[in-house]
Amino acid sequence: MRLSQFFLPTLKEDPKEAQIVSHRLMLRAGMIQQSSAGIYSWLPLGHRVLKNIENIVREEQNRAGALEILMPTLQPADLWRESGRYDDYGKEMLRITDRHDRDMLYGPTNEEQVTDIFRSHVKSYKNLPLNLYHIQWKFRDEVRPRFGIMRGREFLMKDAYSFDLDYEGAKIAYNNMFVAYLKTFARLGVKAIPLRADTGPIGGDLSHEFIVLADTGESEVFYHKDLLGLETPTQAEYSPEQLQSIVDEWTGYYAAADDMHDAEACDVAESDLITRRGIEVGHIFHFGDKYSKPLGASVAGPDGKEAVVSMGSYGIGVSRLVGGIIEASHDENGIIWPASVAPFDVGLINLKSGDEACDTACTEFYGKLTNAGVDVLYDDTSGRAGEKFAKMDLIGLPWQATIGPRGVKSGVVEVKNRASGEKQELSLDDALKLLV
Numbered sequence: 001m002r003l004s005q006f007f008l009p010t011l012k013e014d015p016k017e018a019q020i021v022s023h024r025l026m027l028r029a030g031m032i033q034q035s036s037a038g039i040y041s042w043l044p045l046g047h048r049v050l051k052n053i054e055n056i057v058r059e060e061q062n063r064a065g066a067l068e069i070l071m072p073t074l075q076p077a078d079l080w081r082e083s084g085r086y087d088d089y090g091k092e093m094l095r096i097t098d099r100h101d102r103d104m105l106y107g108p109t110n111e112e113q114v115t116d117i118f119r120s121h122v123k124s125y126k127n128l129p130l131n132l133y134h135i136q137w138k139f140r141d142e143v144r145p146r147f148g149i150m151r152g153r154e155f156l157m158k159d160a161y162s163f164d165l166d167y168e169g170a171k172i173a174y175n176n177m178f179v180a181y182l183k184t185f186a187r188l189g190v191k192a193i194p195l196r197a198d199t200g201p202i203g204g205d206l207s208h209e210f211i212v213l214a215d216t217g218e219s220e221v222f223y224h225k226d227l228l229g230l231e232t233p234t235q236a237e238y239s240p241e242q243l244q245s246i247v248d249e250w251t252g253y254y255a256a257a258d259d260m261h262d263a264e265a266c267d268v269a270e271s272d273l274i275t276r277r278g279i280e281v282g283h284i285f286h287f288g289d290k291y292s293k294p295l296g297a298s299v300a301g302p303d304g305k306e307a308v309v310s311m312g313s314y315g316i317g318v319s320r321l322v323g324g325i326i327e328a329s330h331d332e333n334g335i336i337w338p339a340s341v342a343p344f345d346v347g348l349i350n351l352k353s354g355d356e357a358c359d360t361a362c363t364e365f366y367g368k369l370t371n372a373g374v375d376v377l378y379d380d381t382s383g384r385a386g387e388k389f390a391k392m393d394l395i396g397l398p399w400q401a402t403i404g405p406r407g408v409k410s411g412v413v414e415v416k417n418r419a420s421g422e423k424q425e426l427s428l429d430d431a432l433k434l435l436v
């Protein structure tokens with residue numbers, strides 16, 4: 001992509017309304033544009049990152065055996081009246097009346113909706129276990145939306161829902177999602193630790209939240225230092241016993257958010273207990289028949305008797321993760337994207353646009369990288385060198401390749417790794433080998 005043909009409305013100054021670094025950098029890097037409180041448009045650079053995160057989440061859900069569907073954002077209030085949540089949900093719910101005066105709502109979550117789909121079609125235990133998920137916009141009328149997309153009102157969530165014949169089956173489904181989350185966050189380039197969590201408006205009796213450690217996180221978390229040393233599971237498949245042992249290993253260490261931490265009961269030695277702030281990027285719940293019972297979602301069991309199915313739900317904050325990853329990965333010059341989610345792989349800087357030799361060398365190098373499948377943002381604009389370097393550091397692409405008049409003469413490209421800051425002068429061929 002040539003920068004002269006892209007839409008990248010970067011800002012020179014820190015916007016005054018931004019209180020945390022990810023909000024500041026997302027605005028300065030031209031990734032989002034606020035529409036109203038807690039509601040944003042995603043501009044090209046931000047949209048690319050959002051889609052990269054979404055696709056990694058999707059791949060890991062698919063690998064875990066979940067089936068992707070897409071449920072509507074607008075839901076009938078009657079479904080929520082059946083579960084009893086229509087009144088319980090409170091002011092966070094955006095209630096809407098359509099032209100026929102039917103009560104509707106903009107979904108904050110989809111437990112009722114997915115249970116309605118299930119009960120309409122699944123009648124036998126032979127069709128279990130089943131896990132349906134979608135990646136869909138949610139609306140929660142947060143009383144104080146803040147920190148940009150971190151606590152938005154309209155936000156993108158992956159929410160999965162599992163259906164099993166009994167608790168044993170539901171526990172396997174829960175453990176399967178727990179392990180899929182460990183893999184997902186590792187692929188996103190963040191260290192997410194699971195904590196026992198409160199179940200809140202979703203409900204149930206078993207829940208973990210996954211926290212990305214970041215100094216500006218809203219939650220205060222307390223955990224055993226050895227938790228950070230655990231290896232992320234890598235196998236494609238695990239038996240139920242293996243899943244349970246992985247979950248036991250990761251939940252065997254003390255870890256609790258402030259709302260669950262009990263300093264008295266915590267038996268971790270002072271020297272082993274770490275206190276940090278973190279951002280909740282995922283939250284999983286087992287809640288049994290909380291929705292299936294009132295909505296009559298049951299199947300004929302092996303004994304022929306009707307059994308109300310046992311459910312769980314599993315959320316990941318896809319749009320929140322754009323900010324969460326920045327909070328965990330930035331420096332004083334800007335964002336440092338993990339390669340897996342970066343909007344482009346390489347930023348190519350032409351130090352002297354308009355100079356024929358430079359333009360030719362850059363165009364050739366750009367073409368070779370692009371043909372090799374590398375996603376390049378080529379700064380072909382006529383800005384000053386200092387501005388070009390600052391912009392590339394701000395938007396945080398993993399690699400920068402710079403070609404200037406001196407380099408063209410000696411046939412070298414300066415390649416810089418954004419995360420380490422390390423620079424190398426390489427021949428065009430060696431630079432290609434490094435970047436492809």
Ligand SMILES: Nc1ncnc2c1ncn2[C@@H]1O[C@H](COS(=O)(=O)NC(=O)[C@@H](N)CS)[C@@H](O)[C@H]1O
Pocket residue numbers: 108109110111140142149150151152153155157158159160202280281282283313314315316317318319320
């Ligand atoms: N206001 C918000 N802005 C951005 N992301 C949010 C917001 N509220 C929740 N999230 C993200 O969405 C994830 C799941 O939300 S949740 O309420 O915990 N869980 C559910 O809604 C369940 N239905 C899981 S399927 C959270 O872990 C968080 O990462």
